[in-house]
Amino acid sequence: PVLVVDYGAQYAQLIARRVREADVYSEIVPSTAPVADLLAKNPAAVILSGGPASVYAEGAPQVDPALFEAGIPVLGICYGFQAMAAALGGEVARTGVREYGGTPATLSGESVLLRDQPAEQNVWMSHGDSVAIAPDGFSVVASSPGAPVAAFEDTARSLYGVQWHPEVKHSTHGQDVLVNFLRDGARITPDWTTGNVIEEQIARIKAQIGDGRVICALSGGVDSAVAGALVQRAVGDQLTCVFVDHGLLRAGEAEQVEQDFVAATGVKLVVVDAVQRFADALDGVSDPEQKRKIIGREFIRVFEQAARDVVAQVAAEDPGAGHEVKFLVQGTLYPDVVESGGGTGAATIKSHHNVGGLPDDLAFELVEPLRALFKDEVRAVGLQLGLPEAMVYRQPFPGPGLAIRIVGAVTPERLEILRAADAIARAELTAAGLDRDIWQCPVVLLADVRSVGVQGDGRTYGHPIVLRPVSSEDAMTADWTRLPYDVLQKISTRITNEVPEVNRVVLDVTSKPPGTIEWE
């Protein structure tokens, strides 16, 4: 792999993704990992990421110079670039000129890293310190107003560095820098393609499961669908998928799982109709955390029972063959793996529920075919496996579903109102071609609020619907999306005309923070 050493900024994951976009497999490692551990992974190259520290600050992460003796190509970025300069005998100084954001860079001389690029280009900078003097053996190949040494390279030792952030799209030739490093600097063959990922995962799944039996809980979301489809490709009918219909999905989503997904994959599917059970459990509950806890708890109970039924059925079909159901598929993604390794003690804002949130004491061995993948890779795999596009590009949707988009107690009637309004909003956003510009657009029913309106000469006393369109990179922070007025108008007119219980449509113009994306 190409190892991306994480110096603690938010950029390491982005670098790893960009490397993969160049068809090269990458992994993230913490900056505390000793060089011996990095070398044990037999890396084709190492990239040192940016980070918030100053190289001379107390406790700032350093690079062990041994890394540069190992004969492995290294690219330092931002902090990684400075740490590299310091470790190799160059000089890093606080010049007093800080650069943040778009900055003009001027290239100079022959360069492998910057080959075939315009001599003047816009790059994305974020630094206080600068490299003042490059280490011996390095040639300086770019500069900027605040960074006399903005890029350097020692092609004999395959060591490269840039002060700016090539992984950020605002650096106009950023991806070219990474590609030049990987192809020409490190001579890596680009072979990380969707087709290869699928083949490799199928081989792994087969090796893990052998002739055992496996189950997978489908949520309607892309991760569990792609994970299930991959396992189906690998072991066919040894897999049983379980779909717990809790009645809290949006219009058409249960059918998408039960019909389209099954048709596309040939998966053996068990549908558990738990609509009434969830309705009973949620009856009269309006506290958001309580709703979340109830849904999480009920889901586990229903799924456990379904799993026991599958086990019993397999045993009945195949008595004494020893084909127990030992495995459970989970759609864990690479960012979850990286982040849970990070172990930051973030405060619990909401108790999240998703299909992955099954308790540890379920006696299954986990099969996690997406553990190495980023979300965009999961989508590419899904498309290649022939899953419906609507499923592959589905926007994030919370595990507790529409229950946490009804402010107030959940009832079947309220669910129907919200489903109708949500379907209209989704259809109009799709028709306007906005699906890929929006991270997600929760549609929320303020069920306990009523306001007076007038329609067809008569007084109405109905509920408001809130539109919550947001733009985001990762749902950790978000901004409200400036939707075109004509689209908003169309959604508003249609909802108030077509959903009788709703007489107002309002727009949520709050970023996150201070608001969260969902209302509950």
Ligand code: XMP
């Ligand atoms: P918030 O509302 O916390 O949401 O800003 C951040 C992202 O997470 C989604 N979300 C959930 N996803 N189970 C999930 O799988 C949950 O319980 C849950 N709650 C919120 C939300 O839609 C947004 O994308």
